[in-house]
Amino acid sequence: MDAGLQVRDLHVRYTDGTWALRGVDLDIGAGASVAVVGESGSGKTSLLKALLGLLPDGTEITGRATFAGHDLLAATPPERRRLLGSVVGYVGQDPYASNNPLLNVGRNVAESWRAKGLRVGAERIADTLQRLAIPEPRRTMQRHPHQWSGGMLQRGSIAAATALAPGLLLADEPTSALDAELADRCLDDLLSTAPTALVVTHDLRLAARHVDMIAVCYAGRLVEVGRRDALLDRPQHPYTRALLAALPVRGGGLPRPLPGTPPDLRAPDSGCAFAARCDCSVPACRSRVPSLVDGVACDAIAS
Amino acid sequence: MIRRIPGGGGWLSQAAVQALVSLLGASLLVWALLPLAPGDPARRILEGQGIEDPTPAQIEGLRTELRLDRSIPEQYVSWLGRAVRGDLSTSWTDGSDVRTELLRRAPATALLAVTAIALALAIAVPAALLAARFPGRWPDTATRGVALLGSAVPSFVTSLLLLQVVVVGFGWGSTLTRGTISDVWLPAAALAFALAATWSRLLRASLLEALSQPYTAMVAARGASRTRVLVRHALPNASVPLLHAVGLGVGALLGGAAIVETVFTWPGVGRYVVSAVQRRDLPVVQGFAMMATLVYVTVSLSVDGLSRLIDPRLRAPA
Amino acid sequence: MTIPLPLVADTGARASRPAGWFERVVSTTSGRVGAGLLVVVLFLVIVGPVLHEHDPAEVAFGRSLESPSREHLLGTDQYGRDQVARLLDGGRRSLIAGGLVLGGVVTISLVAGLAAGLGGRLLDAAITRTIDVVLAIPSLVIALAIVGALGPGFWTLVVALVVAQWASMARLARSLVLAAVRRPDVLCARLAGIPSWRIALTHVLPGTIAQLLAVATLELGSVIVAIAGLSFLGLGVQPPQAEWGSMLSGARGVFTIAPWLLAGPTAALLMIVTAANLLGDSLRDALDPSTSTISRGTP
Numbered sequence: 022m023d024a025g026l027q028v029r030d031l032h033v034r035y036t037d038g039t040w041a042l043r044g045v046d047l048d049i050g051a052g053a054s055v056a057v058v059g060e061s062g063s064g065k066t067s068l069l070k071a072l073l074g075l076l077p078d079g080t081e082i083t084g085r086a087t088f089a090g091h092d093l094l095a096a097t098p099p100e101r102r103r104l105l106g107s108v109v110g111y112v113g114q115d116p117y118a119s120n121n122p123l124l125n126v127g128r129n130v131a132e133s134w135r136a137k138g139l140r141v142g143a144e145r146i147a148d149t150l151q152r153l154a155i156p157e158p159r160r161t162m163q164r165h166p167h168q169w170s171g172g173m174l175q176r177g178s179i180a181a182a183t184a185l186a187p188g189l190l191l192a193d194e195p196t197s198a199l200d201a202e203l204a205d206r207c208l209d210d211l212l213s214t215a216p217t218a219l220v221v222t223h224d225l226r227l228a229a230r231h232v233d234m235i236a237v238c239y240a241g242r243l244v245e246v247g248r249r250d251a252l253l254d255r256p257q258h259p260y261t262r263a264l265l266a267a268l269p270v271r272g273g274g275l276p277r278p279l280p281g282t283p284p285d286l287r288a289p290d291s292g293c294a295f296a297a298r299c300d301c302s303v304p305a306c307r308s309r310v311p312s313l314v315d316g317v318a319c320d321a322i323a324s
Numbered sequence: 325m326i327r328r329i330p331g332g333g334g335w336l337s338q339a340a341v342q343a344l345v346s347l348l349g350a351s352l353l354v355w356a357l358l359p360l361a362p363g364d365p366a367r368r369i370l371e372g373q374g375i376e377d378p379t380p381a382q383i384e385g386l387r388t389e390l391r392l393d394r395s396i397p398e399q400y401v402s403w404l405g406r407a408v409r410g411d412l413s414t415s416w417t418d419g420s421d422v423r424t425e426l427l428r429r430a431p432a433t434a435l436l437a438v439t440a441i442a443l444a445l446a447i448a449v450p451a452a453l454l455a456a457r458f459p460g461r462w463p464d465t466a467t468r469g470v471a472l473l474g475s476a477v478p479s480f481v482t483s484l485l486l487l488q489v490v491v492v493g494f495g496w497g498s499t500l501t502r503g504t505i506s507d508v509w510l511p512a513a514a515l516a517f518a519l520a521a522t523w524s525r526l527l528r529a530s531l532l533e534a535l536s537q538p539y540t541a542m543v544a545a546r547g548a549s550r551t552r553v554l555v556r557h558a559l560p561n562a563s564v565p566l567l568h569a570v571g572l573g574v575g576a577l578l579g580g581a582a583i584v585e586t587v588f589t590w591p592g593v594g595r596y597v598v599s600a601v602q603r604r605d606l607p608v609v610q611g612f613a614m615m616a617t618l619v620y621v622t623v624s625l626s627v628d629g630l631s632r633l634i635d636p637r638l639r640a641p642a
Numbered sequence: 643m644t645i646p647l648p649l650v651a652d653t654g655a656r657a658s659r660p661a662g663w664f665e666r667v668v669s670t671t672s673g674r675v676g677a678g679l680l681v682v683v684l685f686l687v688i689v690g691p692v693l694h695e696h697d698p699a700e701v702a703f704g705r706s707l708e709s710p711s712r713e714h715l716l717g718t719d720q721y722g723r724d725q726v727a728r729l730l731d732g733g734r735r736s737l738i739a740g741g742l743v744l745g746g747v748v749t750i751s752l753v754a755g756l757a758a759g760l761g762g763r764l765l766d767a768a769i770t771r772t773i774d775v776v777l778a779i780p781s782l783v784i785a786l787a788i789v790g791a792l793g794p795g796f797w798t799l800v801v802a803l804v805v806a807q808w809a810s811m812a813r814l815a816r817s818l819v820l821a822a823v824r825r826p827d828v829l830c831a832r833l834a835g836i837p838s839w840r841i842a843l844t845h846v847l848p849g850t851i852a853q854l855l856a857v858a859t860l861e862l863g864s865v866i867v868a869i870a871g872l873s874f875l876g877l878g879v880q881p882p883q884a885e886w887g888s889m890l891s892g893a894r895g896v897f898t899i900a901p902w903l904l905a906g907p908t909a910a911l912l913m914i915v916t917a918a919n920l921l922g923d924s925l926r927d928a929l930d931p932s933t934s935t936i937s938r939g940t941p
């Protein structure tokens with residue numbers, strides 16, 4: 022039995038017919054951290070929500086996902102509630118939006134226990150906040166979220182998400198609401214509290230400084246997965262290369278934005294989804310959907 | 325437990341001053357009906373007291389006493405002075421003291437209004453919770469249908485239908501009410517129907533709004549049940565808009581109760597005022613308008629205060 | 643050069659929508675049903691009395707309280723008057739009164755809004771204060787008080803409801819004017835030294851009127867209910883003139899023996915208010931995409 026996260030052939034289809042995920046395979050060894058990058062609408066949030074079981078009612082989900090022997094997709098609602106918080110933790114994007122504005126931060130953190138029917142004292146909450154280096158937690162936790170600074174509140178959210186020491190931490194753009202310096206510190210804190218982590222981010226550069234692996238998402242599929250350095254130094258998939266080319270480089274002039282628009286996610290599969298925007302596409306690309314081989318989903322590269 | 329509100333005292337005094345200014349302005353408008361209405365107030369008062377043909381001397385005497393012979397601003401100030409001291413003059417029809425008459429009927433109206441609001445909340449909150457728990461499914465569709473009906477049927481129609489079906493049809497209750505607790509249900513239900521309709525839809529919308537916010541997803545991601553997310557997190561956040569709607573509802577009841585009280589012959593302020601309006605008994609109408617405004621302003625003030633207690637962001641210095 | 647005006651004034655973050663909201667309203671089911679109901683009611687009330695042969699005021703004691711028949715589809719009342727004729731006649735009166743009330747409300751609001759938005763700080767403060775004061779008195783209480791001072795009747799009813807309802811509309815008008823004043827074209831006109839009254843007429847008025855009229859249409863239901871309510875209490879339209887509320891009031895004494903008298907006016911009120919509510923729902927969504935049921939419906 023593997024202790025890490027395994028995702029197999031995960032499909033997600035919303036009630037309006039949008040295929041947000043079209044077969045995602047992902048393995049994260051226990052203790053590793055992965056950054057999921059990709060442009061807006063590529064399915065990153067849908068992946069996290071599927072693993073958390075928080076997709077809207079009526080969404081079709083197929084495939085398998087297990088973590089440390091727990092089946093994340095087949096879990097019944099009560100089983101899932103037991104997993105959430107204690108086995109799988111979640112950190113959101115905007116710390117102000119992800120805290121209940123009516124409760125003080127202490128009570129927001131306490132929800133990590135109370136949501137599961139556990140009791141918790143002020144001492145325990147303060148200790149949890151203390152772990153993330155929040156100064157004077159006993160006093161500051163009496164204040165409401167809007168009275169906290171963004172960076173501190175996001176650390177508070179991380180403290181809450183990891184309060185019950187979940188083995189897997191899922192984070193959806195946890196730093197996009199913070200400025201660069203804070204973002205670095207927060208991501209550091211987040212990854213140091215989490216054994217295994219899946220972090221969605223827009224910021225490839227930031228991710229590059231912290232994670233072990235990078236997964237590139239395009240139109241509901243992972244098109245390239247690899248160790249951080251290898252992927253950044255020798256990107257193989259045309260989309261990954263385009264993403265890296267679109268990053269601004271000091272002294273490199275204006276970055277080259279990726280031309281074209283993402284495909285229609287409601288349309289049925291017809292060949293490689295990236296074909297319309299791909300520099301290297303050949304006619305065969307439009308008839309066969311490439312599968313992930315050796316960490317790359319591109320027939321032109323594989324052959 | 326009394327919670328200390330940071331900066332709360334400052335807000336309260338400021339809001340109280342504003343409320344007083346509103347009351348003062350309202351008093352000017354209400355008083356202005358007197359010079360606008362045809363007829364001589366002094367003569368009407370004397371006639372109301374049973375003096376069929378008041379002599380010019382009697383009229384002059386009363387005019388001097390009420391300062392009706394002074395300039396317009398002086399007339400207002402003296403009227404206001406008496407109103408503030410609780411002297412709302414006497415009825416033009418039977419010479420009775422307006423304040424005494426209004427206060428005598430106030431408890432019945434208060435009982436009716438409070439019951440109606442409690443009943444409406446008791447219907448609206450569970451209905452909205454159900455609708456928000458199953459959006460787009462049958463509990464939602466059903467409450468939406470009933471709510472559409474409820475907000476479309478005027479209270480006098482509801483009252484007549486209730487009388488027709490419940491009293492005449494089933495033989496429960498009676499068409500003549502006496503203003504007691506055992507009688508209050510039918511008129512209160514007539515008033516509550518429309519309120520519950522609006523409130524349930526409003527609360528449902530606010531609940532769904534809260535459920536679309538990241539903080540509810542966050543609580544769910546920590547393992548909270550749907551019910552807990554809905555009741556412990558979404559509901560408190562949705563209660564502030566509902567509170568304001570309840571405040572507006574009180575305003576609507578202050579006028580709207582008159583109709584239902586008339587249909588059910590409920591011995592409250594509303595029915596008294598309707599007959600006063602029919603007889604153009606201005607002091608009664610003015611006294612009622614001032615009393616209703618006082619209640620409404622107080623309720624609005626309390627709604628604002630309660631909202632600040634619930635939502636700490638409202639307490640933040642702007 | 644003319645700068646095209648957005649039909650709906652730009653209020654803050656909300657994107658301005660050049661026309662199109664009518665189409666948006668009609669494109670929703672509730673908008674279509676609401677508009678359809680309104681057209682049916684208007685048609686019946688305008689054309690109905692011409693086609694219907696009975697005179698609403700024709701008293702026939704011999705045929706009082708007859709139950710519905712071919713001759714009298716909704717039966718007759720205590721005085722033997724045909725209920726269909728009275729329903730149509732009363733509807734016409736209600737709609738005329740409602741139209742007058744809304745016309746008055748929109749006119750006053752426009753004047754108050756323009757004066758507050760363009761007339762300088764002092765005038766704005768005075769008007770805003772007045773609006774606040776009027777809003778501090780429950781509107782039905784204002785209406786009752788005015789009827790109490792002037793005595794019941796058709797015109798008192800119209801005046802009372804205008805005075806009772808103008809304040810909230812004026813508040814809306816003021817905010818629309820203030821938003822319009824911040825538009826670039828209006829700023830340019832001001833800088834170019836064009837007098838305020840001309841700016842008001844050419845740049846601010848058209849968009850504001852359109853928006854106010856749209857909101858006013860939605861108020862038609864509640865105004866007609868207020869008219870019916872006051873008439874029901876004997877404080878509005880006076881007998882023998884027909885009106886839905888006063889018809890119900892007349893039925894009150896005899897409804898145990900003639901329950902059919904409740905049917906017509908009840909159905910009529912229900913139809914017009916439902917029409918206004920449905921139209922209101924879809925218009926709100928059309929004007930403000932952030933509260934649309936589509937985005938609200940997904941949890």
Ligand SMILES: Nc1ncnc2c1ncn2[C@@H]1O[C@H](COP(=O)(O)OP(=O)(O)OP(=O)(O)O)[C@@H](O)[C@H]1O
Nearest residue numbers: 035037039041060061062063064065066067068286
């Ligand atoms: N509830 C929903 N119903 C229908 N379609 C949805 C829903 N949520 C997301 N989608 C669609 O699914 C696709 C993937 O969305 P998702 O939120 O997973 O993308 P993302 O990669 O997280 O994008 P972003 O970087 O903008 O957050 C998008 O096309 C989106 O429009």
Ligand code: SF4
Nearest residue numbers: 293296299306319321
């Ligand atoms: S499969 Fe073809 S179209 Fe797709 S990325 Fe590779 S080369 Fe481009």
Ligand SMILES: [Mg+2]
Nearest residue numbers: 065066067193
């Ligand atoms: Mg996302």
